[in-house]
Amino acid sequence: MCSRSSSRSAFDLKSVLTTLTESAAKLCEAEKGVIFLRENDKYQLVSNYGFSAEFECLRRPIHSPSTVASTTTRAAESGGAIQVVDVLADPTRSELAREYQRLGGYRTNLGVASEARGETIGVFTLTRQEVRAFTQRQIDLVETFADQAVIAIENVRLFDQVQERTKELSQSLDELRTRRIAWCRPRSSLRSVSSTAGIAHEIKNPLNFVNNFSALSAELVDELNDVLKPAALDDKTRRRSTNSRIC
Numbered sequence: 001m002c003s004r005s006s007s008r009s010a011f012d013l014k015s016v017l018t019t020l021t022e023s024a025a026k027l028c029e030a031e032k033g034v035i036f037l038r039e040n041d042k043y044q045l046v047s048n049y050g051f052s053a054e055f056e057c058l059r060r061p062i063h064s065p066s067t068v069a070s071t072t073t074r075a076a077e078s079g080g081a082i083q084v085v086d087v088l089a090d091p092t093r094s095e096l097a098r099e100y101q102r103l104g105g106y107r108t109n110l111g112v113a114s115e116a117r118g119e120t121i122g123v124f125t126l127t128r129q130e131v132r133a134f135t136q137r138q139i140d141l142v143e144t145f146a147d148q149a150v151i152a153i154e155n156v157r158l159f160d161q162v163q164e165r166t167k168e169l170s171q172s173l174d175e176l177r178t179r180r181i182a183w184c185r186p187r188s189s190l191r192s193v194s195s196t197a198g199i200a201h202e203i204k205n206p207l208n209f210v211n212n213f214s215a216l217s218a219e220l221v222d223e224l225n226d227v228l229k230p231a232a233l234d235d236k237t238r239r240r241s242t243n244s245r246i247c
Contacts, residue, residue: 016152017047021124024145025049028138030126032106034059035114035149036072037122043076046122055103070097072123075111079120081143084109085133107131110139114146116154124149 017035025033032050036043045059069092075082084090087101087109106127114122124146126134134142 013152013156014046017149018049020145020149020152021047021049024124024142025126028126028134028141029128030110030134031129032104033124033126035122035124036076037153038076038120043072043123051104055100058103059100069094070100071109071111072125075113075123075125076120079113079115081110081112081139083111083134083139086131105129108133110134110142112139112142112146114150114153116150121153122146122149 021033021035025031033047034045034049034051035047037046044061045056048056051059071082071084071087085108087093087097087107093101104127106129108128108131110126112124113120114124124142126142128134
């Protein structure tokens with residue numbers, strides 16, 4: 001059994017493309033339809049309406065246009081619409097394309113390229129079980145659906161880019177916040193040290209003034225003592241000085 005997987009986004013691209021495929025098939029009187037998206041130089045089935053699981057398993061692997069001669073690959077190479085009214089009468093079909101037809105059971109095939117930014121990004125394909133050509137009006141309608149598919153694909157691409165960028169910015173913001181916390185702690189310490197040093201400086205200034213004043217005062221006292229030593233004192237002054245010391 002073939003496993004099915006698809007990348008999911010906030011926009012469910014697979015559901016949108018499946019709805020477009022089903023709507024186009026019903027409006028254009030086609031029993032089946034698929035959408036292929038380009039990945040590098042290859043195309044992969046991403047939407048299926050009406051085809052069997054066996055066919056989808058065969059077509060889901062990525063194939064290069066250069067290795068599979070089919071309506072889908074030719075539409076991709078031309079960048080426009082390619083219709084094969086009877087695929088069984090097409091001599092250019094490859095063996096793999098014949099296997100596609102056998103499993104799909106279709107006879108008339110229409111492939112319309114989807115373009116974005118000047119290059120083919122996918123192919124919108126519709127088929128009919130009987131040999132009956134699609135009218136030009138129906139081809140124009142499929143081209144409109146192909147354009148809608150491009151819009152859906154581009155919207156998802158842009159949304160995913162925005163999501164990725166938002167994720168990157170969120171991570172950068174978290175890193176900046178972490179760094180800010182790491183930076184603030186030492187800076188707080190530095191601010192504390194700076195503030196402490198400032199306060200110490202402010203305290204030290206008046207202490208220095210007091211110390212300097214005290215030293216100066218001591219020097220003045222010493223100088224006064226030196227001046228007073230040789231001074232002659234009368235007996236009365238000496239007695240008073242002696243009595244004051246005794247008292």
